[in-house]
Amino acid sequence: MQIMKLSRYGEDGIRLLFGDSINLEIHAEVRRAYFFLKSLDLKEIIDIIPSFRSCLVHFNSEMTSFQKLATFISWMKPMATAVDLPEPKTYEITVSYGGEFGPDMEFLTSHLKLTEDEIVEIHTSVTYTVFTVGFIPGFPYLGILDRRLSVPRLETPRVKVPEGSVGIARLQTGIYPFDSPAGWRIIGRTDQKLFDPKEEPYSFLQIGDKIRFLRI
């Protein structure tokens, strides 16, 4: 089990840190802590943002203090092992790769010295884990991308990419749920709807879910 480090984040945040790298063991601890804290349903907690290696707990500073809540969380932590974790779901998502749907494909073939078919082959060969959902609603940070496809983000992000754009950056891949600004390299597009504000649980994907991409 990973050791949990607790620290402050501004006046009304607590950062629970479970490690300093991207891997599935650390992430499993984050996910466990998230569902555990959520199951307690504390009125003092406004929101919880789980990600690769940490949970950020946003608390109501009028109802509790960092000291009180941090002590409580440390005290309750051993009980997290008993929480019933929701079973991660597995989805297949179909993608149209390259061409007008993947404006960065040409750059990637020359930069990575791979053909388009090889890039698609590598991208579709991995079962990805949803490490976190966010920055904008429903955006899944998926890992772990094969090292052969690792590229830096764009120096200057695009002002707008279309909804459904599939991007890669470093060891991650993701899908833009809305027309939005984007710093990742776009290789394809999917029709899968990722976020519906009218229907709970709003996001198609939840932390811990598994995804495989299929080429159309």
Place this chain on the structure above:
Amino acid sequence: MIKIINPGWLSIIVDGGRYGYGAVGVPASSALDRFAYCILNHLVDNDGRAPVIEVMGGNFSFMVDADVTCAITGAMVMASVNDQPLQPWTAFSMAKGSVLTVQDIKEGFRYYVGFSCGLNLEAIIGSYSTNLECRFGGLEGRSLRKGDEITFKDRKMAAPAEVPERYIPSMTQPHRLRIVEGPEIEYFTPDSIEAFMEGSVFTVSGKLNRTGIRLEGNPLTFRKELDTNIISEGILPGTIQIPGDGLPIIILHERTIGGYARIAMVAKVDQDTLAHLKHGDKVLFEKIDMTEAESLWKSKQESITFLKQIIRRFI
């Protein structure tokens, strides 16, 4: 109902924020000046979660089709009802058929308009706030347009009320923002941290919106051995991120995850000021410790409680 005659530069519906779904990336999208929002609802005698209009820029006007008590808080505006000048931070009545016009802003950037009759809107994910980027909440997930009509929820007027002048926050620049240390403060050289936290003057760039405010000035220097990116992680409003170019970005209420080093957070006591930073304004930071930040926030909360008690007493 209110009917928008002119939406100003940008006007949207906001409330106290959308919470509880940070785990799927849903940001708060709340009113940026929380003090102004809170006092506004009190002036027009609404419950503390009522939707109001957040406006940028002058030349904003609307008509009402019923008698209503109205108020404007936030930026200090020059405004009138049917050519009768009105006082901001004051509850005033509007008769059926009258037109309110905001001509110009004297000080500050964003102002808030609220109504005693409430606005008939649908809460999405527990909030009326507009998520402009993802097009949900508020009025059809978009900014207000000429001709838009929003019906009133009920028919009630509020008693006269006024915020005493000494309680109206100053919004003049240079904006002094008190900050507390962020998780990645050690990513930067001691010299550049010192300069950043002790009076280096930054200028608000043209890149600012509800998502964040980019500043220009002396770039921060990263310690050589460190990568400038961090593993993406949860963030809260007021976080100051430093991307590779060393220039600060202050994150507002539209993001849940960030991937840049977080040098500091704007102390909660000064976060309302962020609503009033505009292109070209000067900003300077002053580091305080957490104990001070907490006690400043506590005093601010106490003064809000007190203000709510006296708001109707002086009339």
